[in-house]
Amino acid sequence: MKAKIPEYVFEGSVTYDGAGVKLRRMFGSQRTTAITDPFLLMDMFGSDNRADYDNGFPWHPHRGIETITYQIKGKTFHEDSEGHRGIIAPGEIQWMTAGSGIFHEEMPKPIYYGEENKYRERNDSNAGIQLWLNMPASSKMADPAYRSIRSDQIPQISDDYGNRIRIVAGTVNRVSGALNENFQYDLMQRIDPYYVEILMEPDTRTSLSVPEGHRAIMAIVEGSIRVNGSTFNEKNVAVLSKEGTDIFIDSQANSRLIFLAGKPLNEPIAWYGPIVMNTRDQLIQAFNELQEGKFVKNRNPVWQ
Template identity: 40%
Template sequence: MTAKKLEELIVARPSSDGDGVKLLRVFGGAGDPARFDPFLMMDEFGSAEASDYIGGFPPHPHRGFETITYMLQGHMEHQDHMGNVGDLQNGDVQWMTAGAGIIHSEMPKQTEGRMRGFQVWLNLPAHSKMQAPDYRDIPSASIPEYAGAAVSGKLIAGRAQLDGELLEGLVSRPDTEPVYLDLHFDKASDTHTIEVNDGATTLIYVYEGEIALGEQGSRVQRGKLARMSRNGSRIDLRTLADNTRVVVLAGQPLNEPIVQYGPFVMNTRQEIEQALDDYRRGVLAQTF
């Protein structure tokens, strides 16, 4: 079993989106997007200051990909043009397939206290970009959990192994076969092995604590993302702090052209122009 190697270390950078929501852009929006394929973007939002999040994300369109919102703490409401209303609270997940087009909003339902979570954008293959939009509200209680020796986790999507034990997430998706794990390591100086498919794009984001990766012991601190090589299937990880928490993303590259303009991700510039025209004419979010 070949070990994956660290190829890039990325520092999450302060940014804002929606109506002034402050967040950390973990990756996306800069450089060559193909190196993250099939993932497009990851944001971490988190603040105890209501002014950092109260503006929320008013109605806006998407086409051509999926969004996965994972709420660690807080209360946010989703609404879309199809009449869906989602009530995201601690530990809940919203899995939205924009497909041919969706117009939705994500607005805070709290005026004080901490709000924290992640949003990941997952690409769709060319043959699925114009499928009917879909929305799935996933309550925390329905997400499988793992409890091992000094490690626990929430298994949102896909299949992987942790220390030789199979982890099966709740959601499975064709083509990209995404893995989405939230792992909590209790103690410093513990060693663990994560296994994913050979050839998969694999990303590890540390949002609490610190880890060391591989034989080189490359240090990855809180707020940094490790992009691993696609070759290999094994990730060797050692915790360097108590209560270390990481998000593990893995997926099969689509190896298709990626053309993005704001909330639209297609394969050609012409398809982007069509999305813009459809939105201007009010036909982007048609009823299927």
């Protein structure tokens, strides 16, 4: 057994995306892909002011990636170009395979939006995380698919300290995540992704293990923790070494963490805007198809 060592820390920077949504981009550029491979981008969004998010993310395309949206506060309305619609509520996740190409929009709103009579207290908070996971070259043109995961579908375990561990993908203490058997292609074999939420009590400890060679990332959404001896605070993202298997986490406050891990793809990346391919020619082809109205290859994406 060998501990993974923290190698990098991202503090992120405030930026605006979509139609003016204020967010903190923790990482996400051509400069960071070698460090975070197979993960491409992480945005933390959150505000008590509707003006910071109300205009949302209108219709836009994606190809070649997985987009994973986790809702913490408020809710997000989703619709795609094929007529699928849904709402991501607090504690829920939508895992979208863009694959060969799809258009969609995501519109964050306060929890009471459209249901004013259901909520007595007006709360304008909306918060969550969007993650982009790269797709292997062999699967970038796979058919699009969605997985809408309710909170009660995510397996949850507790450790001896009462810390809660919610497993979206990967295996923790022999408990498999909600998505482990629900992929259309070779993502599980090539990347073996982990997506785990950890809710920790103050002055407690928990631990995780992942296979040797996996890149591991710890995003501190709330609170303050020590990871294998190094301290990280709220809105830090710690990138751990590929070498080693074990991660020991000590909380210093009530803390909410998102733990990610996966086997690096070590493939070339050609990335512009919402499209991530492997070569410049593939990227040019994608944008030519956008202009020609030939971008969407599958007119009936799977909703799982």
